[in-house]
Amino acid sequence: MGEQSRSLRWGIEQRLEFIEFRLFWEGGVNRADIIDYFGVSVPQASKDLTHYQEVAPGNMHYDKSLKRYFATDTFNPKFLEPDAAHYLSQVAAADLAPYATAQTRVSQPVGFATVPQPQRAVDPHMLRQLLTVMRSKRAVEIRYQSLNPDKPKPQWRWITPHAFCFDGMRWHARAYCHERRLFRDFLLPRISGVRGDGEPGAHASRDHAWHEIYNIKLKPHPGLSEDQQKAVAADYGMKDGEFEIPMRLAMLFYFRKQHLGLDYKEHEKDPQQQHIVMADPDSVRSAQTRADALPAE
Template identity: 30%
Template sequence: MTQSASPPNRALLELPQVQRERLSHIDFKLYFLGELRRTDVADRFGTGPAAATRDIAQYKELAPENLVLDNTDKIYRPTANFVPLFDHAPQRVLTALSRGFGEGIGEELKPMVRCEFPMALSEPKMSILAPITRAIHRNKAVRVSYTSIESGRSEREIVPIALVNNGIRWHVRAYDRRRKGFRDFVFTRMENPVLLEDSPITDEEKVDQDVQWNRIIELELVPHPAHPRPEVVMMDYGMPDGVLSVKVRAANAGYMLRRSAIDCSPDHSLSGPEYALWLKDPLALYGANNAQLAPGYRNPRDDSENKPIKAL
């Protein structure tokens, strides 16, 4: 099977969104699971068998070479010439395969294929998460008890602007009214968040004023010079030219580089099998507040080794 989607179909683009969602689900089932039943559509969207039959017929009209009915068990299967009708985003596909694709709720969600992924050791409580996401959506401030490594427990008023997953834990990017600046606040260190309905947001507290959040850094990653098989690294990261260009917010750069074990030392001096990539130009991180989190990073303004970054 080919990996790229077919060119956008004009008739497909003119369909209502709900109809495209049903056709996308048909495309997904055929492409990634290799089979489709009428009940797959009817159960997923709560439609009757007749409506599911119409959806499959419409899909076949748009992509007649994509599926064939196996009369032995009345299951549609992809043909050898199958070309996906939709451009399926890899992260969404992997989430669907490992977590389920909208079938069931709560603990009923089940993976579509056998899979394994890292256990989450730190997850936010929903009673903490919900007020924060409401604040982001409605542009409100929150009063919260927060325990930081540096100063212990204190009452804070923060203005949340975005959720961030650094690969190990979730935190919220927010304006801290006490410190008068934007900071990262870890969910598991929060207690008793209260939405402040009558506390207006000032201009300095808005997301467009967060320089670190709005600054985009472009990083060029290359196979680590000490790696015994650079061609394998190039295959792993899809870099036929030997360079992987990544754009990341300055506020998240250190987290990303640490999670991915990128050697950011100027002389690629870190050793070990975990260091498959090297940051070609460590100066690209200059000015990023959490650059010290990047493995091996040395501030060009310092003659000595950097001190560890202070956590909130």
């Protein structure tokens, strides 16, 4: 009964927060919004709106002609912590591209567009097998297609997977490679087969690059004008012209090279194209070298 009560309370709080989301970001809300999003009954939606008026008096008023509640000029959220990044992510989730399946709280987005990301095919049965192997902490043999010119055909190789990682576009299995005796990332779409069961290789605790947190320091490109550097600093919320981003050391390459084009020569690039650079490239180079060569034993 206690668990059921807590679940009910959580559901009510979610709906009250939803009401505030619509009031804050879209200016209004009605019963149909709550019914469509949560699948509750008409009486329950009416009860939620009444309850909200009781706990947040003066936050909304009802327009009989439009049959809709609107935020008042004195609206002050009590359940929602307004977050611009969260709202914009909700807007992006409303994109009607066929590969965007996330549910969104936004019903009336202004004009917007997102850059489409091709969806890479991952075999769900293969993924399920890897999950089972990870949970059992065992090794498995995978049929993997490398893009290394020395390996033009797929090869079977033993790995001990322990985690998944997403580089912003692709999903990888983080695993100990029995052949190279190092922890490496294996692209899930390139795994075309899974078989066998074996003794695990190095334990996940030995994946030092995975467990180490590295803080990369970034700053505006020095080739920008003083005002432009201030604008870039404001874009990223920099303090004293720099900011740090913590990440797993194992993810440094993806962040540095694939997302920001930081290749240790970014200072030489056109500042109009490369707005930020590494503040301490020597530290990053040392960290990247360590990430690429950390032994598992």
